[in-house]
Amino acid sequence: MQIQNPVLPGFNSDPSIIRVENTYYIATSTFEWFPGVRIHASQDLVHWNLVKNVLDTTTMLDMKGSPSSGGIWAPDLSYADGKFWLIFTDVKITDGNFKDLKNYLTTAETIEGPWSEPILVNGVGFDASLFHDEDGHKYLVQQTWDHREYHHPFDGITLTEFDTGTMKLKPNTARTIFSGTDVRLVEGPHLYKINGEYFLFAAQGGTIFTHQEVVARSKSLDELSFVVEPDGPFITNFDTPDSYLQKQGHGALVSTPGGEWYYASLTARPWHHDNESSIDPRGWSTLGRETSIQKVEWDGGGWPRIVGGHGGQTFVEAPKDAIFTKAPADHSQHDEFDDATLGINWNTLRVPFNEKMGSTGNGKLTLIGQGSLANTFDLSLVARRWQAFYFDAETKVKFNPYSYQSMAGLTNYYNHSHWSWIFITKNDDGQNVIEVGENKGGLRNGSYTSYLRDHAPVIPDGIEYVYFKSENRKESYTYLYSFDGDNWVTTGITLDAAVLSDDYVVREYGGFFTGAYVGLAVVDYSGYNSTAEFDNFDYKELGDYKETNGSFSWQKSELRFY
Template identity: 90%
Template sequence: MQIQNPVLPGFNSDPSIIRVDETYYIATSTFEWFPGVRIHASKDLVHWNLVKNVLDTTMMLDMKGNPSSGGVWAPDLSYADGKFWLIFTDVKITDGNFKDMKNYLTTAETIEGPWSDPIMVNGVGFDAALFHDDDGRKYLAQQTWDHREYHHPFNGITLTEFDTVTMKLKSETARTIFAGTDVKLVEGPHLYKVNGEYFLFTAEGGTIFTHQEVVSRSKSLDAMSFVVEPDGPFITNFDTPNSYLQKQGHGALVSTPGGEWYYASLTARPWHHENESSTDPRGWSTLGRETAIQKVEWDESGWPRVIGGHGGQTFVEAPKDAILTDAPADHSQHDEFNDATLDINWNTLREPFTEKMGSTGNGKLTLIGQGSLVNTFDLSLVARRWQAFYFDVETKVKFNPYSYQAMAGLTNYYNHSHWSCIFITKNDEGQNVIEVGENKGGLRNGLYTSYLRDNAPVIPDNTEYVYFKSENRQESYTYFYSFDGDNWISTGVTLDAAVLSDDYVVREYGGFFTGAYVGLAAVDYSGYASTAEFDYFDYKELGDHKAADGTLSWQKSESRFY
């Protein structure tokens, strides 16, 4: 078998990988999306299944009002003393000099839970990770935040001993063990002990195209005792602009039962428009930061090295002792909304799906209109990740809006300021019509454009349902509608997918850590709670790349350009 990267496509970033017996687990960041912390499982490192969303109640995670790209950053999953340990950060401020946050610890005897009520451990910095030493002592390693304008905000990696009796940190033991290199922005620490030495893996360069991972080692955990790996960095794509995988860095190390070593890291697969340079801009990562796995060997001096070079590989040799894992061929999803709970692939923003938003079951999803898609407090939106560059999405909705202030339909969404939607609303003549709106750039909350305006199609009288479709083709997507589900009419609105990428949003402000979603939404900011009923949702992946003959298929190539 071969590992084909990325192994977790579409917004699965900051992977923390461990092995318990024969099973590998990866925990990934979820930011403002609820539930928090996705965990995938595999026995071969090739095929992965989503098995748990850990933080699934407001007791576990309260993110109401969190800014976009705030929330759950870089969870750390570990296993010791017969149970799983999960450290996660809830970030409340994403820009400016301050980065208010809290780090929490929760534990469980099985990955499915129940997980304990989170314990707040500190707020020193994000990307906290728990290290279990072989003498039974435990330590928290973390990025350290410095708000002072005359210091660099990333103030090294702090290590603090954790007391398992009191379940608190021994703050008096805190010390800086690594200041980072001249690349700066040191974060994402993970500590390991191999052959009697401590190895510290840290990310640097920011989670953009300058991203990298460096390794340092020490014979002790004393302050500033770690020495950086020569001939580094360990992994980066800064100097491999034509590689299929980009932005590799922040991640974690794992060994197989047979003694092989692998490294799971975040990555991205940018594309560019035909009229753009292939290197500047390097591209648009609409699927967000994904997870890749590289094989690692140890050199004669005892340093870890990525096989194939620090740029990594798209196709990687699987472990010799891999156990074939059954997993779906792709991430297509069809939902008839027959269950009383949402499918594991659905997410909401900042809060769980409750009766305030609507209900599901008996063949329909009901959404009660609340705030606009710019709202970070009260929003009725259920959505799922884009996990391929080429896919079709369609749905069927019944909605009788109170006024133009009420809207319900299908949305492609990145964050509160970058999204679009095809929806049913009312015009000034009191008719139900179809509109396409887009919100993007220019201001903190974006600038809104109505594309159909005076030419918005009027929904015929006695039409109970309207069908909506989005055809997504890597660099753009187009909205369609139908009144019978068979005859589709193009709105004529084709939008630039780049707007829904980390790389586009970072040009506006500092929150750019998630990825594009597609989903269903109901808005009624008038406060009259107009209610929409969705009959089904169908997300069908068509393949990742367009071949020369126009067919859609995966191409086995190390180049990201076709």
Template identity: 85%
Template sequence: MQIQNPVLPGFNSDPSIIRVGDTYYIATSTFEWFPGVRIHASKDLVHWNLVKNVLNTTQMLDMKGNPSSGGIWAPDLSYADGKFWLIFTDVKITDGNFKDMKNYLTTSETIEGPWSEPLLVNGVGFDASLFHDDDGRKYLVQQTWDHREYHHPFDGITLTEFNTENMKLKPETARTIFGGTEVKLVEGPHLYKINDEYFLFTAEGGTIFTHQEVVSRSKSLEAMSFVVEPKGPFVTNFDTPNAYLQKQGHGALVSTPGGEWYYASLSARPWHHEQESANDPRGWSTLGRETSIQKVVWDDDGWPRIVGGHGGQTLVAAPEDAILTEAPSDHSQHDEFNTDKLDSNWNTLRVPFTEKMGVTGHGKLTLIGQGSLANTFDLSLIARRWQAFYFDAETKVKFQPYSYQAMAGLTNYYNHSHWSWVFVTKNDDGQNVIEVGENKGGLRNGTYTSYLRDNAPIIPDDTEYVYFKSENRKSFYTYFYSFDGAHWITTGVILDAAVLSDDYVVGEYGGFFTGAFIGLAAVDYSGYKSTAEFDYFDYKELGDFKETDGSFSWRKSELRFY
């Protein structure tokens, strides 16, 4: 078998990988999306299944009002003393000099839970991980934040002993063990003890195209005792601009039962518009930061090295003792909403799906209109990750809006300021119509555009349901509508997919770290709670679909580019 990278496609970043017996687990960041912390499992490192969304109640995680790309940063999963330990950070401020955050610890005897009520650990810095030393002592290892304008904000890696008797840190033991290299932005620490030496893996350079991972080692855990590997960095794509994988860095190390070594790291797969240079800009990563796995060997001086060089490989040899794991061939999803709980692929923003948003079951999803798609408090939206460059998604909705302030439909969404959708609403003449709206760029909350305002299609009075479809083709996408589910009509609007990428948003303001989603939403900011009923949702990945193979259901000449 071969590992085909990325192993977790579409917004599955900051992987923390461990092995318990013959099973590997990866925990990934979820940021403002709920539930928090996704855990995938595999026995072969090739095929992975989502087995748990850990933080699935407001008692476990409350992110109401969190900023976009705040929330859960870089969870750390470990196993010791017969149970799983999960450290996670909830970031409350993402811009400016401060990064107010809280680090929590939860434990469970099984990966499925129940997981304990999170215990507040500290707020020193994000990307915290728990190291279990072989003498029984435990330490919190974390990036350290410095708000002072005359210091670099990334103030090295701090190690603090953790007292398991009272489940509290011992702050008097805190010390900086590594200050990073001249690349700066040192974060994402994971500490290991191998052959009586301590190895510290840390990310640097920011989680963009300058990202890298460096390894340092020490015979002790004394302050500033770690020495950086020569001939580094351990992994980076800064100097491999044409590699399939980019942004590799932040991740974790794991060994197999047979003694082989692998490294799981975040990565991205940027693409370019036809008119753009292949190197500048380096591209647009609409699927977000994904998880890839590289094989590791140890050189004669005892340093870890990536097989094939620090740029990594797309195809990697699987472990010799891999146990074949059954998993779906792709991430297509069809949901007819027959149960009273949402499928595990669905996510909401900041808070769980509750009766305030709507209900599901008996063959329909009911969403109660709340705030706009720019709202970070009260929003009725469920969405799932883009996990392929080429896919179709469609739905069927029944909706009777009171006014233009009420809307319901299908959305492609990145964050509160960057999204688009096709929806049912009402025009000034009191007619139900179809509109395409997009919010992007410019101001901090973006600028909104109504694309069909002069010729919005009028929905016939005898129409009960409207069908919507999004056809996504890597660098662009477009919306369709239908009144019978068989005959589709193009909206004539083609949108730039780059707008829904980290790379686009970070170029405007701040750091953003998620990925594009597609989903269903109902808005009624008038406060009258207009209700939409969705009959089904279908997300179909198109595999090796190519833009030149003639299988579009429309011609580019029919569309207007925006």
């Protein structure tokens, strides 16, 4: 078998990988999306299944009002003393000199839980991880934040002893063990003890195209005792602009039962428009930061190296002792909303799906209109990640809007200021119509455009349901509608997918760490709680999209998730 990167396509970033007996687990960041912390499992490092969303109640996590790309940053999963340990950071500020974050710890005897009520650990810095030393001591290892304008905000990697008796840190033991290199922005630390030495893996350069991972080692955990790997960095794509994979860096190390080594890293697959350079800008990562796995070997000096060079590879040799893991061929999803709870792939923003948003079951999803798609407090939106460049998303909705202030439909969404949708609303003549709206850059909350305006299609009398479709084709996407589910009419509006990418958002907003979503939403900012019923939802991945003799045909790519 071969590992085909990325192994977790579409917004699965900051991977923390471990192995417990023959099973590998990866925990990834979720930021403002609820539930928090996704965990995938595999026994071959090739095929992965989403098995748990850990932070799934408001007692575990409440992010109401948190900024876009705030929330859960870089969870750390470990296993020791017969149980799983999960450290996670909840960030409350993304812009400016302050972060106002809190680090928490939760534990469970099995990956499915139940997970314990989170314990507040500290707020020194984000990207915290827990190191279990061979002598029984435990340490919190973390990026350290400095708000002072005359200091660099990334103030090195701090180590603090953790007391398992009191389940609290010992602040008097805190010390900086690594200050990073001149690249700066040192973060995402993971500490290991291998062959009697301590190895610190840490990210640098920011989680953009200059991203990288460095390795340092020491015989002790004394202050500033770690020495950086020569001829580094360990992994980066800064100097490999033509690589299929970009932004590799922040991640974690794991060994196989047979003694092989692998490294799980965040990565991205940017694309660029035909009229753009592929080098600068390097492209638009609409699927967000994903997870790749690279094989690691050890050189004569005892340092870890990425097999094939520090740029990594798309196809990687799987472990010799891999146990085949059954998993779906792609991430297509069809939902008839028969169950009383939302499926594992659905997310909401900041808080769990609740009665204020609506209900699901008996063949329909009911959503109650609240705030606009720019709202960070009260929003009725359920959505799932884009996990392929080419896909169709479709739904069937029944809705009778109160006024132009009430809307219901299908959305492609990045954050509060970057999104679009096709929806049912009312025009000034009291008719139910179809509109396409887009919110994108220019202001902090974006600038909004109504594309159909005075020419919005009127929904004929007697039509109970309207069908909406989004056809997503890597660089662009368009919306269609139908009154019978068979005959589709294009809106004629083609939207630039780049607007829903980290690389577009970073130009104007301090939080740019997630990825594009597609989903269902109802808005009624009049406060009259207009309600819509969605009969079904279909997300179908399409493989490669190629033009042949002037017509389009579907062909499965050699790259399974491409």
